[in-house]
Amino acid sequence: MIHTLALISLVLLAAFALATSSLSQLNLSSRYAQRTQADYTARAAMTEFVVRARAMTGKHDVTSPPDPIFPKFVGREVLLEKQARVDGYARLQLAKCVDNSGNPLPARSAFDSAGKTSVPPFCLSVVYDVKLGSRSYLYESLVQQRWPYALVAPGPVLIPGRVGPAPDGSPDETTLPQAFWSAPSEVKGRVLALQTDVTSDIDEHRSGETHAGNLVNPIKISMAAYQALYPYAYSGGMTGVPVSGVGSSGAGAGLNTGGASSTIREESDSRLILGGGYKIFKLVYAGFELSEFINLGSKSPLLRKEVTPPYGFPPQPPGGMGGQGIERGAPTDTKLPPQGDGSWQIQTYNVTTKGAIVHRGVDLLENSPPSGDGFTTQEKVTIKEGNKLNGKARYDYWLNGQDPAAAPARERMRELFTKPDTAHWPVNNFLRAKEIIIGKDPAPGVLKSESGLSTPPIYVRAETGKIRYQGNFEPSGYDLSTAAGQDYSAYYAQYFHLPEGYNVQGSLTLQDVSLSVDGNLSLQNYVLRGSKATLIVDGTLTLDGGYLDAGDNGLVIFCRRLIMKSQGNFNGLIVAEKGAALYGAGAAEPPGQPGLHIKGGLLIGGTDLLVKGDPTLDGASSPPQSMLTAIEPLQMRGLMLSSCYLEYAPQYLRGLNNFGNFEVLATELRQ
């Protein structure tokens, strides 16, 4: 009997256990459903937070960091209450929120124990209550306002690869002279390729700032820079010069254009062109040799002899800069025949380039073209053989969730490229000198020239941290160049570890200060240095044959147009409103490395970049007029990025983060 009772008890126990377990399971499932609803209520609360935070963001420019966001929510802590469809109540716990948005290091959240830091750099820790029915939950979300792109530019964006031997060491198939070699460009970050110019309607009132205005006012650059940019130009060329057309010499298919002028025109109009794909022009002087003429009599009057320069407009390695090489060997007046007599010839080569890489894909933004101005490129992405696009190409992309054709998105984009207001900055038209230091602190007691000059560098103090130079800062008569005095290239080469032959003649240093130049800033063979500084140029910034040096504290450059034929390391942000061409003058020795390293970001808004070479900037006393006539301005693309390494580094893009979207990185239930 006892056994029977024990058995019955066991069965009963099992039955109750089963029943309890079933009920617990049901209870858990109900809790799961409720918890899931709480999670979605938390998400709804974060949507409200993001939308409100975005609406609270005032007008900004790229030089100012975002304002603290949490003080703006004081008195507005309730995110959700009595919503028609979304159940629940959500309220910010501001005392527990942590603003780490300006910090490049992780920080402690309100829930971290000692020594633990769970809030990532440049992030907000948003803590809020969610009440659902009788239950209350405490959530923490990590929110980041971040600009996600390394490079923004309207098409066509040309990122060429390497000219010369392949980076992997395989034999050179181009058979081009070493002077042509360049390094492949690399973009370690995501690219936003715009459909069209977003800035052509900005500053229309400013003389020469319209697209049409720029077309009649080309930027004057040295012949060295002109020659470097020539192969990559969108259009332009030589006029009054017969084009003979020759074979490819192994560099690609020869092109016989014929006729009395030569115009560069890259076949692809793609938004983004990786590798490929340009022409090299060999400029040949076909003067008559008297002896040959005599020997051959009148039978062969077309016999010609090639003289220097052997090649007309190759990209130049560092050894060919600073007035060396082709520009020094430019034909003189005596050699130049009257224009159009057929004694100059251009031989054209199609050259393919390899090794260009974009690492994290490209987004294509279909921003509607402003009325009647700017280019509109319809093709999407062209990747030439031997070049690589890693990551996705996302078409019809909406930046920050906004329709790019809608007015708010266009206005936001215009704001991104609008020059910071410097009208009320203290004016100081400081003297020009070979070496200029601008700083916030009082001048040091003893100023000594780092380059051994008998005259010390000038020190300009900007007490407020801001200084405004009125007018163009362009070396008068280019007296900062070698023509004006001692050649300090040897010193700078040693000091900055410049490649051999790189010719630097002065320096402009910004120390924890903002400099605004109302006109152009033209630095020929200069070192531009900056630390925790801002440079605003209300015109064209030309770094021609220079060196860029911006350390870990970063430098922000805003300019209307940018011509940069420089080497160096730059940490910071570069914004060129109307267009830019960057030529990093990569090392000639294989495996060639890009000469210009940019860590941060690069933003280009327009396609208005017209340049024209001037031999006087290379030290020539008087330019051969007929030569100048033949040199036609080059219309550059939205961006040309040659021999450059560009890496996305958000720590240098704090001002730009104003224009990024708030992203909820993670949401976690804390209690």
Next chain:
Amino acid sequence: MRPVAAGRGLRAASLLEVMVALGLLACIIPLLVNLLPSSMVSLRRAERLQVATTLAAYRMDEANLLNVGPGLNLNEEVSLPPYRYRVAREFYAVGADRVDVVVNVLLLDSNFPPIRLASRMERSGSR
């Protein structure tokens, strides 16, 4: 081994004991008969609740990726044998840049109440 002491054999159950045992069994057997099915029902209900909640959450997450426009029919019937669910999504504009999404999952072939999830999201992310 210790031998069993003489005269101490096993005693039979008394009538009272048997009556009590039978009475207990009479009370418990109906309880057991009821408990087992209701446990099974609870288990089934818990399972369906969990599946329906997961389905609703999945559909809610999916709504983030949709380009919602007029005329878009997002009602569907999902079959996860042996059960069937009807999923309905509703979108309500909140201002110009937000949208409330309500997902209802109805458990067909049962009288269980529907699962309802609601959240708010920005109107469009990347298209």
